[in-house]
Amino acid sequence: MKRLVLTLIALFTVLGASAQLQDRTLRVDYIFSGTDKEASISVASLNSFNTWAGRRVNMDKVPLRGNGQISMADAVTGQVLYRMSFSTLFQEWQATEEATRVTKAFENVFLLPMPESPVNITVELYDFHGKAVASLTHPVDPSDILIRPVGDNPPPTIDIHHSGPSSRCIDIVFVPEGYTRQEMGIFLQDCRAAWASFMNHEPFASMRDRFNVIAALIPSEESGVSVPRNGDWKSTALESHFDTFYSDRYLTTLQLTRLHNQVAGLPYEHIIILANSTTYGGGGIYNSYELTAAHHSAYAPVVVHEFGHSFAGLADEYHYDDQFVEYYYPDVEPWEQNITTRFDFASKWEDMMGQPGVGLFEGGGYQSKGVWRSAQDCRMNTNSCPAFCPVCQRAIARMIDFYTVENE
Ligand SMILES: [Zn+2]
Numbered sequence: 001m002k003r004l005v006l007t008l009i010a011l012f013t014v015l016g017a018s019a020q021l022q023d024r025t026l027r028v029d030y031i032f033s034g035t036d037k038e039a040s041i042s043v044a045s046l047n048s049f050n051t052w053a054g055r056r057v058n059m060d061k062v063p064l065r066g067n068g069q070i071s072m073a074d075a076v077t078g079q080v081l082y083r084m085s086f087s088t089l090f091q092e093w094q095a096t097e098e099a100t101r102v103t104k105a106f107e108n109v110f111l112l113p114m115p116e117s118p119v120n121i122t123v124e125l126y127d128f129h130g131k132a133v134a135s136l137t138h139p140v141d142p143s144d145i146l147i148r149p150v151g152d153n154p155p156p157t158i159d160i161h162h163s164g165p166s167s168r169c170i171d172i173v174f175v176p177e178g179y180t181r182q183e184m185g186i187f188l189q190d191c192r193a194a195w196a197s198f199m200n201h202e203p204f205a206s207m208r209d210r211f212n213v214i215a216a217l218i219p220s221e222e223s224g225v226s227v228p229r230n231g232d233w234k235s236t237a238l239e240s241h242f243d244t245f246y247s248d249r250y251l252t253t254l255q256l257t258r259l260h261n262q263v264a265g266l267p268y269e270h271i272i273i274l275a276n277s278t279t280y281g282g283g284g285i286y287n288s289y290e291l292t293a294a295h296h297s298a299y300a301p302v303v304v305h306e307f308g309h310s311f312a313g314l315a316d317e318y319h320y321d322d323q324f325v326e327y328y329y330p331d332v333e334p335w336e337q338n339i340t341t342r343f344d345f346a347s348k349w350e351d352m353m354g355q356p357g358v359g360l361f362e363g364g365g366y367q368s369k370g371v372w373r374s375a376q377d378c379r380m381n382t383n384s385c386p387a388f389c390p391v392c393q394r395a396i397a398r399m400i401d402f403y404t405v406e407n408e
Contacts, residue, residue, distance in 0.1 A: 021113040024051065025053075027049070027264070028047075029108075029109050029256075033090075038103075039125050039133055040134055044107070049151035053268055053269050055403045057404065059083070060083055061407065067088065067091050067286070068087065070123045073120050073121075074115070076117070086110070087313070089106055089288070093245055095327075098246070109259075109260045121137070122135065128332065154216075154263070155217055156217045157216050158215045160195050164212070170400065172211060172213045174273075175218060175238070176216070176220070177225060178225040179223070180220060183223060186276070187215065187294075190299075194294075194300075197304050203400065207400050210404050214267075216262070224276055225240050225293075226239075226241035226242070229248065238259050249279075249281040251293060253289075253291065271289040273291040279296065280302075283306065284307060286309060287310070291306070304379060312337075312396045313395075314336060314396075316380060318364070320367075338364075338389070339372065341372075348374075349374050357375055357390055360373075377389070379392065
């Protein structure tokens with residue numbers, strides 16, 4: 001009965017929003033550029049395709065503050081039609097030494113529901129204190145002839161897990177990187193192994209009927225991924241590489257436009273890139289993508305850990321004893337739900353204190369001091385831990401609900 005009521009609420013919400021939003025996607029490609037001290041945002045291009053796989057509930061809300069937000073408002077009434085929060089590789093790069101001496105540009109791509117009438121879109125980037133340090137507002141008219149239709153020839157897909165229509169489900173796409181045409185069978189095995197690992201983790205297992213999972217068959221010309229420190233550059237579908245920001249194990253792709261062009265037209269909201277590599281590496285960027293090496297022995301835990309970042313915006317719960325990098329300040333409560341500076345602990349897991357396995361342990365978010373996590377160990381801390389801690393489980397469940405159930 002509860003399920004039926006929820007379905008009816010969701011249906012009315014869809015009908016209510018349909019006057020202002022089309023069942024299509026507006027994809028806006030941006031360039032974020034700057035240095036460690038400056039950031040600017042530019043529109044690169046507007047694209048469209050004929051499906052909307054994003055959420056149809058809580059359209060004008062964000063689940064977390066994030067390191068940036070995008071919002072779309074009706075140009076006449078100012079009513080917010082859609083909002084989302086995110087993090088970016090650009091902002092990670094801004095904390096590197098390189099950013100102190102060179103200006104660089106990074107691609108960023110966002111999917112929005114196509115509006116029926118003209119809108120204003122605002123993008124903001126925040127610093128460690130949550131202050132907006134860059135902001136751009138630009139108009140978009142859905143009848144603009146320069147909005148490029150993409151996605152007429154989406155790649156073939158295989159269902160990994162199907163729960164129902166895309167409009168009711170959270171849509172995940174697995175994208176292969178560095179698998180040749182002959183290796184697509186291996187890629188599918190890797191997708192199934194990843195999903196099996198998700199099904200060994202709560203709350204994904206008990207909430208699996210909220211997800212659709214597909215594998216996109218996109219072959220690379222060469223097998224494996226690039227390792228720049230060895231002078232080893234390969235021709236692959238997404239041009240990913242190790243040594244991102246000169247860090248050996250950091251495997252990413254900076255080609256966000258290329259990534260989204262590859263999957264354009266598919267029903268997708270969250271992207272998991274599997275890299276055909278035996279070298280440990282990867283990363284997850286909140287509401288951007290996760291990328292994981294698929295042939296390392298820690299693949300099963302890591303593919304779930306990185307989704308904790310890219311889907312639920314969870315922080316790493318580990319810390320370095322010898323390296324004090326300050327990302328979190330005592331006068332700011334982090335937006336990540338699984339760490340706290342105790343500045344506003346009531347907004348975190350204070351209400352769960354005393355439950356089995358829940359406490360306050362100093363060290364987390366890369367810092368040994370001044371940041372606390374809720375459990376001795378967690379999927380967001382070590383690869384040997386078998387599960388998410390209760391606080392992470394609640395945060396993930398809340399995120400799944402945000403996408404699928406209208407808040408009161
Ligand atoms: Zn945790």
